[in-house]
Amino acid sequence: MKRRIPLTITLVLGIVLMIQFFIPHQFSQDFKNTALEWLRVIGSFAFIIGLASFVTHHATKIRHKKEGWAYSPIALGALVIMAVIGIIGRAPNMSWLPVTVHGQQIPVFTYLFANFYNYMMVPLGATMFSVLAFYIASAAYRSFRAKSLVSILLLIAAFIIMLSIIFYNVLPLGDLGEWLLSVPNMAAKRGILLGASLGGIATSLKIILGIERGYIGGTK
Amino acid sequence: MNFWEKLGKIDRRIIYMVLAVAVIVPLILTVKLPSKVRAMPRTKSVFDHIESIDPNGQRKAILLSVDFDPQTEPELKPQLEAIIRHAFARNIPLLVMALPIQGTDIGLDVLTRLAEEHNKEYGIDYVLLGWKPSPVAVVLGMGNFIDQVFPTDYFDTPLSELPVMEGIRNYDNLGLAMDFTGSSLYGYWVYYAHTPYDVPVATGVTAVSVADIYPFLGSKQFVGMLAGMKAGAEYERLAKDRYYPNVVVKCLGKDSYNVTIEKQSYDADSNDIVSLARRFDLNLDELYNTLDSQGKFEKTLVLLEFLDTTTYSRDLIVRLKEKQAYTITLEGQKLTVNKDKMLAIANFYGVSKLKVNKLLKKEDNPQDPKVTDVERSIFLRGTQALPALSASLLIIILFVILGNISYFTTRRKK
Numbered sequence: 001m002k003r004r005i006p007l008t009i010t011l012v013l014g015i016v017l018m019i020q021f022f023i024p025h026q027f028s029q030d031f032k033n034t035a036l037e038w039l040r041v042i043g044s045f046a047f048i049i050g051l052a053s054f055v056t057h058h059a060t061k062i063r064h065k066k067e068g069w070a071y072s073p074i075a076l077g078a079l080v081i082m083a084v085i086g087i088i089g090r091a092p093n094m095s096w097l098p099v100t101v102h103g104q105q106i107p108v109f110t111y112l113f114a115n116f117y118n119y120m121m122v123p124l125g126a127t128m129f130s131v132l133a134f135y136i137a138s139a140a141y142r143s144f145r146a147k148s149l150v151s152i153l154l155l156i157a158a159f160i161i162m163l164s165i166i167f168y169n170v171l172p173l174g175d176l177g178e179w180l181l182s183v184p185n186m187a188a189k190r191g192i193l194l195g196a197s198l199g200g201i202a203t204s205l206k207i208i209l210g211i212e213r214g215y216i217g218g219t220k
Numbered sequence: 221m222n223f224w225e226k227l228g229k230i231d232r233r234i235i236y237m238v239l240a241v242a243v244i245v246p247l248i249l250t251v252k253l254p255s256k257v258r259a260m261p262r263t264k265s266v267f268d269h270i271e272s273i274d275p276n277g278q279r280k281a282i283l284l285s286v287d288f289d290p291q292t293e294p295e296l297k298p299q300l301e302a303i304i305r306h307a308f309a310r311n312i313p314l315l316v317m318a319l320p321i322q323g324t325d326i327g328l329d330v331l332t333r334l335a336e337e338h339n340k341e342y343g344i345d346y347v348l349l350g351w352k353p354s355p356v357a358v359v360l361g362m363g364n365f366i367d368q369v370f371p372t373d374y375f376d377t378p379l380s381e382l383p384v385m386e387g388i389r390n391y392d393n394l395g396l397a398m399d400f401t402g403s404s405l406y407g408y409w410v411y412y413a414h415t416p417y418d419v420p421v422a423t424g425v426t427a428v429s430v431a432d433i434y435p436f437l438g439s440k441q442f443v444g445m446l447a448g449m450k451a452g453a454e455y456e457r458l459a460k461d462r463y464y465p466n467v468v469v470k471c472l473g474k475d476s477y478n479v480t481i482e483k484q485s486y487d488a489d490s491n492d493i494v495s496l497a498r499r500f501d502l503n504l505d506e507l508y509n510t511l512d513s514q515g516k517f518e519k520t521l522v523l524l525e526f527l528d529t530t531t532y533s534r535d536l537i538v539r540l541k542e543k544q545a546y547t548i549t550l551e552g553q554k555l556t557v558n559k560d561k562m563l564a565i566a567n568f569y570g571v572s573k574l575k576v577n578k579l580l581k582k583e584d585n586p587q588d589p590k591v592t593d594v595e596r597s598i599f600l601r602g603t604q605a606l607p608a609l610s611a612s613l614l615i616i617i618l619f620v621i622l623g624n625i626s627y628f629t630t631r632r633k634k
Contacts, residue, residue, distance in 0.1 A: 043354025125290030
């Protein structure tokens with residue numbers, strides 16, 4: 001029963017929503033709207049599951065003193081601080097403890113939330129992403145070798161694309177780069193996309209028909 | 221170890237250092253850019269599409285979805301800002317939302333800043349819808365009714381109370397829906413907005429995603445694409461060339477100017493005007509057209525004092541201060557520069573000089589309060605970062621070439 005109910009819901013809703021797409025009748029549209037509202041509500045629960053998973057993962061790491069456990073209290077602390085500040089700061093009529101910024105009175109929690117975001121999360125995130133450029137430069141220098149015909153083609157294509165970005169205004173390389181992207185690249189990508197989409201349709205059908213049961217924890 | 225072998229074993233810290241210098245130096249120095257930028261077709265088509273939206277005809281809005289977080293902000297924020305500025309310049313109603321929650325803060329920050337520059341008012345010219353969970357449900361649901369998905373805006377004001385939402389119910393009332401993302405969220409807008417509802421969609425993505433978007437461009441599912449920081453810079457220049465062709469763009473370095481605007485009323489006799497016009501190559505035909513039957517008219521002086529004022533413009537300012545007061549328009553544009561627009565332009569483009577080439581009859585109230593010492597603190601984000609991007613790509617190419625030379629020379633010797 002524990003498995004039959006979700007499998008039945010998936011089968012019925014999968015088929016009904018597929019058919020609904022082709023029926024413009026008002027009843028069909030209303031049904032779709034209701035389904036979308038349900039989807040949004042259910043989507044919100046994903047955050048509760050994500051939060052529980054995050055806390056459990058880090059609590060386990062701390063309890064068993066696993067490698068790198070010292071970072072877990074920081075992660076949990078950051079979660080609690082941002083959540084508390086964010087929730088209190090967004091509460092209605094939350095105007096006590098005002099801070100004066102550029103001559104304007106701002107509630108302290110709103111001020112703290114904005115500052116934590118702008119001066120901690122933004123630079124930390126940007127730094128993490130920026131570091132990639134350094135790794136790419138170093139890795140390309142060490143391993144991007146024209147050893148075979150395929151790697152020579154890859155190297156030439158990469159050079160043309162990079163040079164077309166730099167010199168798009170002044171050299172015909174810009175047009176060549178554009179051609180590479182819009183003809184050979186698009187042909188290959190379209191093939192991959194079609195293959196992946198057909199695979200996606202097949203998997204969806206398997207889920208709807210109950211053949212693929214990974215989402216409910218296995219095939220038994 | 222000979223020279224060629226050493227060339228193939230450069231310490232990675234040296235590579236990091238060279239790349240860091242290549243990125244930082246162009247950011248610090250003010251680099252002169254070409255006078256015209258040839259935008260890539262995929263960028264130009266987004267620009268052309270927004271140009272084709274008629275704000276005075278059937279009311280159509282632009283919906284922007286800020287679907288990125290701080291990690292990809294350096295690449296995507298210039299694109300977002302350029303599109304918002306274009307929409308504001310054309311007075312197109314703007315709706316901003318986010319599929320991931322981090323996007324709301326980025327959207328709020330950009331909107332607040334640019335609205336101030338362009339003198340736009342929240343709720344009248346633009347709205348921040350905020351964020352709702354479950355992206356598929358959000359994108360699909362807005363096709364029916366936007367206010368069903370977002371009953372209130374980010375600040376909990378019901379959408380029905382906001383004038384900007386007047387006549388805008390769903391995708392039928394959008395001229396364009398555009399998504400800015402560092403992930404594959406652009407797919408949702410193709411699958412769940414364009415395909416079922418036929419709304420024109422475009423996307424702004426990071427440079428690494430460019431190749432993935434081409435199938436959608438080829439099939440015209442996307443009207444265009446902005447790719448990476450380069451596209452942000454291209455779009456900034458397209459908007460500049462279209463709306464403010466004579467404004468000089470400044471990059472980083474000197475990003476703080478004082479803008480002083482004074483307004484005066486003055487009765488001039490035509491000889492004074494003509495002599496001044498000749499002195500500064502002003503358009504005489506336009507000038508004569510503006511004179512009324514008594515040979516007198518009111519004028520407004522819009523005066524810009526920049527930290528690096530050239531001799532020419534300093535002279536012009538002195539002459540105008542002594543003699544006359546005019547309303548000034550930019551060459552080739554039907555844009556009367558009044559106090560607000562001049563502020564917006566000065567803030568927007570970081571102007572260092574303006575070429576005065578037309579005179580129009582004064583329309584402003586001469587009794588307007590004097591506005592002085594307005595601090596400018598904005599620059600063209602993409603344009604300013606473009607030289608650093610080019611330098612870093614050149615360095616990567618250089619190191620790949622060096623690595624290959626070393627590899628093949630060493631192998632041949634063995």
